Amino acid sequence: MTAAVAIEGLEVVFDRFRALKGVSLEVREGESYGLVGESGSGKSTLLRAITGLAPVASGTIIVNGKTLGKTRDKAFYRDVQMVFQDPYGSLHPRQTVDRLLQEPLAIHGIADGEKRIERALDEVGLGKGFRFRYAHQLSGGQRQRVAIARALILEPSILLLDEPTSALDASVQAEVLNLLEEVRRRHKLTFLMVSHDLAIITHMCERLMVMQNGEAVETLTASQLIGHRVSEDYTRNLLRASEGFVRTA
Amino acid sequence: MNGDTLLEVDDLRVTFPTRTGIVQAVRGVSFSLGRERLGIVGESGSGKSQTGRAIMGLTPPQAEVSAKKLAFNGIDLLSISPRQRRSLRGNRIAMILQDPKYSLDPVMTIGRQIVETLRTHEKVSRAEARERALAMLQAVQIRDPARVFDLYPHEVSGGMGQRAMIAMMLITGPELMIADEPTSALDVTVQLDVLKILDKLVAERGMGLIFISHDLRLVSSFCDRVVVMYAGKVVEQIKASELRDAQHPYTRGLLNCMPRIGFERHPLPVLDRKPEWAA
Numbered sequence: 001m002t003a004a005v006a007i008e009g010l011e012v013v014f015d016r017f018r019a020l021k022g023v024s025l026e027v028r029e030g031e032s033y034g035l036v037g038e039s040g041s042g043k044s045t046l047l048r049a050i051t052g053l054a055p056v057a058s059g060t061i062i063v064n065g066k067t068l069g070k071t072r073d074k075a076f077y078r079d080v081q082m083v084f085q086d087p088y089g090s091l092h093p094r095q096t097v098d099r100l101l102q103e104p105l106a107i108h109g110i111a112d113g114e115k116r117i118e119r120a121l122d123e124v125g126l127g128k129g130f131r132f133r134y135a136h137q138l139s140g141g142q143r144q145r146v147a148i149a150r151a152l153i154l155e156p157s158i159l160l161l162d163e164p165t166s167a168l169d170a171s172v173q174a175e176v177l178n179l180l181e182e183v184r185r186r187h188k189l190t191f192l193m194v195s196h197d198l199a200i201i202t203h204m205c206e207r208l209m210v211m212q213n214g215e216a217v218e219t220l221t222a223s224q225l226i227g228h229r230v231s232e233d234y235t236r237n238l239l240r241a242s243e244g245f246v247r248t249a
Numbered sequence: 250m251n252g253d254t255l256l257e258v259d260d261l262r263v264t265f266p267t268r269t270g271i272v273q274a275v276r277g278v279s280f281s282l283g284r285e286r287l288g289i290v291g292e293s294g295s296g297k298s299q300t301g302r303a304i305m306g307l308t309p310p311q312a313e314v315s316a317k318k319l320a321f322n323g324i325d326l327l328s329i330s331p332r333q334r335r336s337l338r339g340n341r342i343a344m345i346l347q348d349p350k351y352s353l354d355p356v357m358t359i360g361r362q363i364v365e366t367l368r369t370h371e372k373v374s375r376a377e378a379r380e381r382a383l384a385m386l387q388a389v390q391i392r393d394p395a396r397v398f399d400l401y402p403h404e405v406s407g408g409m410g411q412r413a414m415i416a417m418m419l420i421t422g423p424e425l426m427i428a429d430e431p432t433s434a435l436d437v438t439v440q441l442d443v444l445k446i447l448d449k450l451v452a453e454r455g456m457g458l459i460f461i462s463h464d465l466r467l468v469s470s471f472c473d474r475v476v477v478m479y480a481g482k483v484v485e486q487i488k489a490s491e492l493r494d495a496q497h498p499y500t501r502g503l504l505n506c507m508p509r510i511g512f513e514r515h516p517l518p519v520l521d522r523k524p525e526w527a528a
Contacts (some may be wrong), residue, residue, distance in 0.1 A: 038436035039407070140293070169292040169463060171520040174506035178516035196436060203508035203517070226511045241437040242510060244470040245444050 002065065004029045004158055004190040005050065010059035012042070012049050012214075019045045021214040022059065029157075032184065032191040034205035034222075036198055036238065042214040043194045044085075047160045050192075051082055063158065078108055081151035085163035087143030091135040097121070097146050098131045104154050120149040124179060141172035145179065152183060159184075161193040165200065177204060198242045202226055210235045255425055255457040256282040256304065259318035263299045263308060274299040274312075276481035282425070286451065286458045288468035288489065290503070291478035297461050300478070301427045304459070305344050306334045321425065340370040343418035345447075347430040349410025353402040359386075359413045360398030363420055370421050385416040389446050408439035412446065419450055426451065429461045444471060465492075465503045477503070480527035499526055 005027040012020040020042045027033040035043040048054040050061055052072045061068045063080060084090040091100060101120060105113045121130060124145040135143055144164060151159060164180065165173040177200065184191055195201050201208050202222045210217040210232070218232045230236055263275040275296040280287070291297040303314045306326065319326045321342060326334070346352035354362055363382040367373060373381070379398075386394035389412040402410055411431065418426065431447065432440040448471065451458045462468045468475055469489040477485040477500045485497040495501050502520040 038438060170465070170503060171292065171506045174508075174517040174519050177508070178519065181516060198437075199508040199510050202510050203513075203515075237438055239510070241441050244466055245441060245448075246470065247448065 002029055003027060003062070004031070004064060005033075005192060006060075006062040007046075007050075008060045008062075010046070010049060010061065011057040012045050012054050013057040014055065018057075019054070019214050020049065023211070023214070023216050024059075025209055025216070025219070027190060027192055030188055030190055031207065032193065032205045034201035034208035035192070035194045035211060036196065036201050036208055037211035037217075038196060040213070041211040043211050044162050045214075046211075047082065047162050047192065047194055050160060051077075051080065074108060078154050079156050080158045080160065081154060081156040082160040082162065083144070083147050083151050083164045086167050087140055087147050088135075088167070090147055091143055093135055096132050096134055097126075097138075100135075100146065101150055101153055104150060108154060110154075116153055120153040123152060123183065124149045139172075140168050141175060144168060144176050148176075148179065148183070152187070155187070156189070157187075158190045158192065161191060163195055164193070166195070166197070173200075180204070198225065198238055210238065254281050254283055255322060256459075257318055257320045258282075258300075258304070259316060261300065261303060261314070261316040261319060263296070263303050263312055263314050265309075265312045273481055275303065278476075278478070278481075278483050280476055280483065280486065282457050282459065284455050284457050285474065286460060286472040288472035288475040289459060289461045289478060290463065290465045290468050290475055292463060292503075294480075295478040296481040297463075297478050298429055301344070301429050301459060301461050304425075305342060305427055306338055307344070336370070339366055339418075339423075340421045341423050342425045342427065343421065343423035345411075345414055345418050345426065345428040345431045348434040349402065349407060349414050350434070352414060353410060355402055358399050358401055359405070363398075363413070363417045366417050367420050381420060382416070385420045386413070388419070388450065389413070389416045390442075391416075406439075407435050408443060411435060411443050415443070415447060415450070419454070422454065423456060425457045425459070427459045427461070430463070431460070432467075433462070433464075440467075465500070466507065482527070484526060497526075498523070 003026045008024050009022045010020050011018065011022055023046060035046060037043045045054050049056050063076065098117060101117045102113055105116060118128065121128065126142060126145050165176050168176060183189065193204055202225050205222055207221050209219045212234055217234050220230060224230065228239065259279045261275055261278045262273065265272045265274055278300055289297045289300060302308050308314050316327060360382055363385065364378045367378050367381060383394045383398060386397055391397050391409065391412055397405065432443050435443060460468055460472055469492045472489050475487055475489050475492065476483055479499050485495060485500050487495055505518045506520060508517060
């Protein structure tokens with residue numbers, strides 16, 4: 001089994017702040033891998049480092065067998081796509097959905113745009129009627145569907161998901177999570193998903209890494225987590241917190 | 250209901266004029282509150298926040314608030330003067346907002362903001378106000394109150410900021426506290442700390458609490474009673490302990506659609522919204 005993403009000793013430094021302190025992980029091809037932790041734990045920074053949005057100080061990132069250098073080539077971005085947390089911020093407010101979806105096609109010089117756009121919208125459960133609307137005319141869930149369509153239109157093999165549902169209502173979150181599972185099954189995608197919510201990660205991922213202060217706390221399988229077979233106190237605290245408020249009389 | 254009624258809301262309506270006509274954000278909400286913890290749950294756009302803001306008197310000026318009755322301790326909130334309303338707000342009725350990043354004044358130290366609240370409503374000397382602010386910061390479990398007193402909001406973490414917010418709201422000893430998503434901007438572990446503090450202080454001081462949130466499970470673990478809102482209306486009122494037996498399909502849908510650790514369901518059940526829920 002080859003690794004879709006293999007990271008070894010990754011360090012990310014902003015000025016003098018070390019956001020990631022030597023993190024290593026391996027995501028197998030076709031696997032869904034989760035990153036959990038509180039804000040500031042470095043989980044989003046890890047995704048951003050893979051796509052080249054965060055300054056890598058040292059360490060290696062290997063994606064589909066290729067070691068990434070300082071810059072990423074076009075082929076990389078065709079293979080790896082990202083969905084961001086906030087659909088209100090990640091879609092251009094003055095572009096129609098059609099224009100938004102054409103952008104990646106234009107960048108990569110893909111010809112059959114017309115068909116691809118229709119198919120992508122169909123795939124995320126938005127009909128043709130949404131094609132010429134603006135982001136502000138859509139609800140939060142619909143916007144996130146557009147963001148997913150934009151990521152899928154290049155037919156990537158790896159999807160990086162940075163808290164894709166935390167800005168959405170619970171019922172809409174369920175719809176988007178179901179959609180993500182469905183597209184993953186259909187396209188045999190590899191997911192690397194960040195969330196602060198343990199329940200979402202155990203629902204979506206087979207394996208996960210718990211992070212704190214830029215370091216890996218532990219790596220678990222979802223079933224270990226469900227069975228509370230964890231070895232670190234920090235993970236135990238997260239588990240307890242995810243069970244909700246308990247009044248101590 | 251335990252004890253006296255603190256707040257009575259009967260047929261509350263909030264309407265906004267827009268370019269495309271009138272939008273009814275709250276459409277006839279009724280409930281009453283004693284010295285208890287009441288949760289208001291709903292999705293974005295359900296009118297839960299506008300309900301809280303109408304009680305607080307923070308509805309935007311272009312909107313219209315009407316009600317058969319909106320009374321706090323027998324005071325008719327809709328007929329009193331803005332001046333009287335101001336004397337209640339922040340004093341006897343307090344509100345905690347979602348994100349301390351936006352709800353605290355960025356150019357004023359935390360201590361000064363707390364002192365300002367206190368001195369707006371009570372005649373106390375500067376020295377005494379400072380003493381009380383420090384004591385309040387201690388009460389919300391800030392370990393080094395004297396240090397935090399002189400910090401600006403951007404210098405503290407989200408959890409610390411929210412504690413400062415709670416301290417600011419509690420310092421006047423309000424009878425009614427409205428908490429609008431007080432922990433949604435915080436990490437799960439910090440969330441519980443903040444809720445614990447809020448829970449303890451509400452219980453000790455015998456306040457009434459309205460806890461507004463989109464998280465039905467969190468609310469039901471924290472509150473005595475839950476009001477579920479959909480499209481500006483109350484669809485169900487239920488004791489938190491009986492939430493499992495909720496009747497309305499919307500309440501049940503909300504409970505069901507969240508992933509839970511140890512309960513594998515693929516795909517997750519989704520809400521099948523019926524037009525008659527909003528009718």
